[in-house]
């Protein structure tokens with residue numbers, strides 16, 4: 299027999315929540331229920347103070363001296379090392395740079411170079427499009443001898459053969475939350491002589507990660523989602539130590555040079571992870587990212603995961619309890635060890651329903667063609683909010699509020 303969930307029971311869970319105090323460290327508008335931290339994390343209150351300092355003091359007063367005086371030149375390494383602790387990397391394996399897409403291009407090209415004679419980049423059709431697009435662009439640039447082969451998630455492991463140079467996967471799928479077993483897929487790839495490039499956009503700060511223990515070769519990830527680094531925050535990348543001094547990064551900018559301020563006429567790669575850098579980083583964004591990462595490091599990843607699993611289970615149970623028979627289907631895996639920190643629903647009218655929810659102050663997002671996506675960020679999301687979000691969904695369905703023409707207008711960003 300399943301026990302009926304009540305709002306009162308969730309209020310009690312909030313009272314007992316050991317992570318509860320973190321919420322006060324974020325700016326969250328009153329009355330808003332934010333279930334989209336998997337797309338853009340909330341703003342840590344400390345970020346405004348930090349950015350103000352960078353702008354008013356380090357830039358305005360310090361000017362060019364701040365590269366040394368405020369350690370701007372080491373910031374990519376420093377924040378990278380902190381992210382490394384969140385993703386189970388060994389020291390010196392992680393650095394902050396560029397965007398996720400650009401890092402993917404860099405890591406994919408570097409991996410292909412380590413596997414000459416192998417033609418295939420293996421991925422899945424439902425991977426995040428930028429990953430597939432970057433692979434296509436790289437293949438075209440390399441003259442077309444390589445091929446992007448797409449296999450369904452359950453068939454990935456059996457599709458890894460001696461032709462595969464690189465297995466390129468997003469660890470937690472953006473549209474369904476489905477999660478791969480990183481260690482298992484990596485082990486299978488290595489057994490066939492292939493390398494792995496993992497996209498951690500929906501994993502870093504969302505689920506416990508053990509990149510070094512899993513034997514991962516390369517990885518990339520976003521700063522603006524679960525790391526709460528701010529809109530357009532720089533991304534990060536990971537290169538296993540064993541590859542670092544042999545890997546050739548295709549974008550050979552001066553920040554990746556062995557001695558940038560020697561201004562030599564020819565490129566010489568830096569040793570270690572620094573060779574994955576390209577050019578001058580966006581310092582203001584970089585500073586805001588550090589605030590988000592620091593906040594995440596204060597919490598225990600296992601406590602975050604435990605709460606995230608509970609929140610996902612409660613949300614799914616509430617969907618079944620409160621909006622059964624209204625056309626929703628849960629498309630995320632139900633087993634916690636196969637799911638990231640989101641629960642997604644399909645519905646034939648997903649777009650206007652999500653717009654109607656947003657108008658009521660419950661923010662999730664829509665992913666074409668028919669998915670309503672709800673992300674759980676246990677650092678600042680309470681249990682009672684889950685009840686209120688599903689109650690709002692029930693209300694807009696029962697009242698037909700979602701049918702109002704205003705909710706059907708398409709927007710550029712979904």
Ligand SMILES: Cc1ncc(COP(=O)(O)O)c(C=O)c1O
Pocket residue numbers: 397398399400426428429468472497499500520533
């Ligand atoms: C899996 C995945 N990879 C990459 C990106 C985005 O990459 P970029 O930051 O380069 O736009 C996203 C954005 O949502 C994503 O979900």
